[in-house]
Amino acid sequence: MHEKCSDFQSAVDEYLIRHRSVLDIMTKYQEASARVNRAFAKSVTECGCVQVNAARQQIPPDTEYSNLKQFMSSHLSGEPCEQCKEVLTRELGHSLFYLAALCNLSGISLNEVMRQEFNTVNTLGFFHLS
Numbered sequence: 001m002h003e004k005c006s007d008f009q010s011a012v013d014e015y016l017i018r019h020r021s022v023l024d025i026m027t028k029y030q031e032a033s034a035r036v037n038r039a040f041a042k043s044v045t046e047c048g049c050v051q052v053n054a055a056r057q058q059i060p061p062d063t064e065y066s067n068l069k070q071f072m073s074s075h076l077s078g079e080p081c082e083q084c085k086e087v088l089t090r091e092l093g094h095s096l097f098y099l100a101a102l103c104n105l106s107g108i109s110l111n112e113v114m115r116q117e118f119n120t121v122n123t124l125g126f127f128h129l130s
Helices: 002-015 022-047 065-071 082-106 110-127
Strands: 050-052 076-078
Touching: 002 082, 002 110, 022 050, 022 082, 082 110
Parallel strands: none
Antiparallel strands: 050 076
16 A cells, blocks of 8 residues: 555656645645535435435433444435446545645655554544544
8 A cells, every 4th residue: 555655646746737836736625625525415416326314313321432333323325326436536536636745745745644544543543533
């Protein structure tokens, strides 16, 4: 995985020509993230392959924190069809492209970011981002 991640980051650095300003890259990254959200929303509202059935999470009052996951719902049913998966994959790829570009500008290894986050998730477990 390390080689693929660093290869990807190098390719982004080589082929990103027009949007070299940090401001351009930050706004393109934000736009790419919005397009991921839009693609997912379209899989619900236009295609219908995914449904959202949201309601308040129902957690028994005496539930221990370590057991919360079994009571939490994603509020989703279904899964993206092949066409929606294709669009989502493309949009997620664009988002990764601009994330790698931000890493390049700041001299940060995308692989190192992923490694550190992996270690944090494994170390903190349930308490990560809670």
